[in-house]
Amino acid sequence: MSAWVFKRFKDQQLRFIALLGSGAFMLCIAGDVINFNLPQHYYRYSTLIKHDYLVDSILFFAPGYSLLFIACVLAFNIKRRVSLIKSALFFVVVLVLSSASLSSMYLEGVGDTILAMTGVYSLVITAVGLMGLVLVVAYGGINAPKSIVWVSLGLFLAALADAIIGAFWIYGNQGQGFYPQVRYVNWFVYISSQSLVIHLAKVVAVIQNRNNA
Template sequence: MKDHNLIYLSVSIILIALVDSIGALLGFWSIEGAERNQILICESLILFALLTNSWLIYRKTIAITQYPAHKQIALLSFGSLFLCLLGDITNFNLPETFYRYESAIKHDYLADSIYFFLPGYTLLLLAGIRAIELNTKDKRFIRYPVIAGCVVGMISMVMMHLPNTGWFITISTGIYAMLIGVVGFTGLAFILSCGGFEASKSELLVGMGFILAAVADAIIGNFWIYGNQGEGFYPQVRYINWMVYIASQSLVIHLPHLLVINSKYFHDKNSKITTP
């Protein structure tokens, strides 16, 4: 598949997700209404299209590069999305059960999805760190995002946590808050490692994808899990999160292909191969 087709597919996925969410926010349909099954089918197709695009990017990346680092990042990127999509299915709450673990958090099924999102975003984090290492040898670009992400994650957890929340929800969301905080700052570090304001539009968009991942989960934590005294601002927060999340994933899956393109451009420009 040609490069622009991969981009068009991501743009189409984002636009469909926007229509899905905006239509729900405007009251044309609702996940709590009679259209629930149709909405879940539509969103499942969106996720499948996203996974397909990620697979195509993975295949194209390993087909046009000989660099082990690029192939490793491509595998990490695809594995990350695959695990995260399993988390998305968990968040669909197909059995429609609430207050499964305790009486304080209505949508505590979201904690179950962390079993998939935690390793999924860990793989994405590793891909991001590896990409930064290809851009610069300055370890501060890795060290500072980790420190800042953990600090911001802990602060966010303290601010949104409810005092009567059980240990399982508290520990799982606390650990995850720090991880996703690091993911967000890694996106910023990636942009800076690409030259900051001098980074290309593609580099800015991919870095923004990492940042949007942190924003999407901040929305979940503050407004879906702990919001409204544990009741959650549901379903509106679900629609908003869906838009941000799909945009994030649609951008970050292009990381491996972007690195290959940049490397190929560098090779053509300098008329020699430089192995990362």
């Protein structure tokens, strides 16, 4: 999508959103490779969590989704300026939701490494998912363009996919995971989300161009 935006638009903010989206997509692909667990590694960080190779993928998914979050903030800023109060409220909601989610999955004895990494990642992916709702509101609420609604759905599905990983693959079944069934469910949700969010830059650019016409 970066090439599509660069070919048709000279606006630097739109181009930056496109680059962020492409960077996010490439980092997530690297995370996907790790999640295949080709070396067949288990129980490396904890004797409790079997599929802890999923934690390694956070090293790519966390920065990837952070880039996507920044792209969403810029897309929001095109329609509305980000106020300090609303930003603070947003992060309070993210903190509450991510903390509640992690505490509902937590297993005693999981180990500091897994807890710290999944905790930080929970904040990142919750922020991404919540941005789906924020973008819809910024672009007109119930009157928002369908393209924005679809992209926002993709953001929500990204958060849902990782919630499935956390609840049923990492922490599920007392750390054994409901594998391989959960993998099939997760991949369906995850691929659906990526197929939608990859269009963020294009959707924002088209809407902006239409508004300026």
